[in-house]
Amino acid sequence: MKLIECVPNFSEGRRQEVMDAIVNSMKESANVIILDVEADPSHNRMVVTMVGEPQQVLSAMKNGARKAVELIDLNEHQGEHPRIGAVDVVPFVPLFNATMQECNELALEFGQWMWDELKVPVYLYAESARMPERKRLPNIRKGEFEGLREAIKEPERHPDIGEPVIHPTAGATAVGARNFLIAFNLYLNTADKGVADKIAKAVRESSGGLVNIQAKGMFIEEKGLAQVSMNLLDYTKTPLYRITELVKLEARRFGVEVVEGELIGLMPLGAALNSLSYYLQIPKLDANQILDVVVLSRLAESQDDEQ
Numbered sequence: 200m201k202l203i204e205c206v207p208n209f210s211e212g213r214r215q216e217v218m219d220a221i222v223n224s225m226k227e228s229a230n231v232i233i234l235d236v237e238a239d240p241s242h243n244r245m246v247v248t249m250v251g252e253p254q255q256v257l258s259a260m261k262n263g264a265r266k267a268v269e270l271i272d273l274n275e276h277q278g279e280h281p282r283i284g285a286v287d288v289v290p291f292v293p294l295f296n297a298t299m300q301e302c303n304e305l306a307l308e309f310g311q312w313m314w315d316e317l318k319v320p321v322y323l324y325a326e327s328a329r330m331p332e333r334k335r336l337p338n339i340r341k342g343e344f345e346g347l348r349e350a351i352k353e354p355e356r357h358p359d360i361g362e363p364v365i366h367p368t369a370g371a372t373a374v375g376a377r378n379f380l381i382a383f384n385l386y387l388n389t390a391d392k393g394v395a396d397k398i399a400k401a402v403r404e405s406s407g408g409l410v411n412i413q414a415k416g417m418f419i420e421e422k423g424l425a426q427v428s429m430n431l432l433d434y435t436k437t438p439l440y441r442i443t444e445l446v447k448l449e450a451r452r453f454g455v456e457v458v459e460g461e462l463i464g465l466m467p468l469g470a471a472l473n474s475l476s477y478y479l480q481i482p483k484l485d486a487n488q489i490l491d492v493v494v495l496s497r498l499a500e501s502q503d504d505e506q
Contacts, residue, residue, distance in 0.1 A: 203302055204292040205256045206380075206464060209245045209267050210282045212238040217270045218245050224266040225249065228259035237463050241419045243278025244287070246382070248464045250294060253305055260289060260309055261316075264372075268317050272368040273344045279417045280428075281340045283322075283347050284370035286313070288336060290325065290377045302376035303327050310360045310374040319369050320351065320361035325377035329359055336373055337405070337413065344370045381431040381470055382463035383439060385446050389455045392418040395425035398449045402427070402442060409445065411437045424458070434467070440474040468492070 211217050218238055226233060231251035238245040249259060264286045271285035289309060291302040303326055310321035328334040342350050347365055350356045357363045358371060365371050387395060395416030400406045403414035411432040419426050427446055431437060447457050468486055476484040486492045 200295070201252055201297040201301070202250055202295040203253050203256055203297045203305070204248065204250050204294050204379075205260055205289065206246060206248050206292065207260060207263060207289045208287045209247070209263070209271070210243065210273060210276055210278070210285050210287050211267070211271050212243045212245050212278065213240045220270060221245070221263050221266045222247060224262040225259040227262055228255050230255045231259040235465050239280075239463075241278065241417075241421055242280035243276060244280045244282070246464050253297065253301060256291070257305055257309060261312060264289075264313060264317065264319075268319060268366070268369040273370050274368060276344075279419065281337070281343055281415075282370075283340050283344050284319065284366075284372040286319070286369065286372045288324075288373045290375055290380070292377060292379055299326055299376055299378075306374045306376045307360075310372075313372055313374070314361035317366070317369070318361070319366045320358035320364070320371045322371060322373045323359040323375055324373045325375035327375035333359075335405075335413065339373050347371060378433065379467060381434055381439070381466045383429050383431060383442070383466075384461040384463065385427045385429070385443065385457050386419070386422065386424045386459040386461065387426070387450055387455045388458045389425050389453075390418065390423055391455075392416050392425050394450075394453045394455060395427050397453070398446055399427050399429075401449045402429070402445050409437050409442060412442055426461075431470075434470040434473075438473045438477070439466075439470055440477040443474075 222236055231249050233249050235248040267285045291305045293299055293302050306327045313319045313321050322339045323329055324333050324336055332338050351363045351365055399414035399416045402408040403412050404410050413430040415428050417426045417428050450457055
């Protein structure tokens with residue numbers, strides 16, 4: 200069995216009936232497991248995490264995209280998170296017995312379908328990018344939905360799949376194959392978004408910070424707090440504890456503190472363990488010392504023996 204993960208981001212985090220319709224349409228595909236659904240009203244965004252065999256995941260993704268394009272109008276959409284489309288970004292991630300190349304082929308198939316069936320132009324990013332500058336999402340999202348109306352007509356902003364015109368209500372979509380990504384946010388005890396912007400600039404790779412880190416300052420209205428919103432592109436090289444400590448250090452320059460962390464979606468056990476090892480000062484901590492992991496492993500072994 201080959202398993203891949205798909206983590207589509209939809210530009211809707213407030214209307215529950217719309218979010219339910221999208222997720223329920225994805226559940227119609229056989230043998231696809233929805234692991235997690237995260238919605239944020241300030242970001243006005245929903246992130247779905249699902250796993251399954253490649254063609255089943257592709258089928259579920261098509262169902263979700265069709266429903267999202269039907270129900271989301273970006274002309275009426277406002278939120279803190281940058282976006283270019285109703286189906287804003289669709290990453291395919293190899294999990295078990297699957298390769299990056301297979302995920303890339305799946306991304307290309309889905310991207311072509313988005314244009315052929317829904318007339319949503321597609322930008323290929325991450326490992327699927329055809330241009331170096333499109334490997335990172337922030338470059339694709341410049342100007343967001345509103346700015347892309349005209350920018351897409353410029354030769355350097357033409358989509359990779361489809362004609363250089365955005366869908367009138369659903370915009371465009373970024374699609375690609377990538378490694379596991381951790382979406383991780385840190386809240387500050389200030390409402391000053393400018394402080395969060397300065398901290399984000401200090402920690403992200405593109406402006407001289409840590410490698411594999413994308414970061415942006417935001418203000419989260421329902422909490423009344425500024426937030427450093429981050430994507431960790433490779434937790435094995437830049438662990439969670441390192442980015443957390445750097446944000447804390449930079450925050451002190453402005454007389455503020457980190458008051459809360461937030462994980463969007465799921466993360467691998469290894470990402471949690473290496474930060475737990477750091478903070479507990481247990482240098483050789485591994486999964487075989489975690490009770491839940493050992494119990495589940497033994498149960499799986501006993502079931503295999505019975506079969």
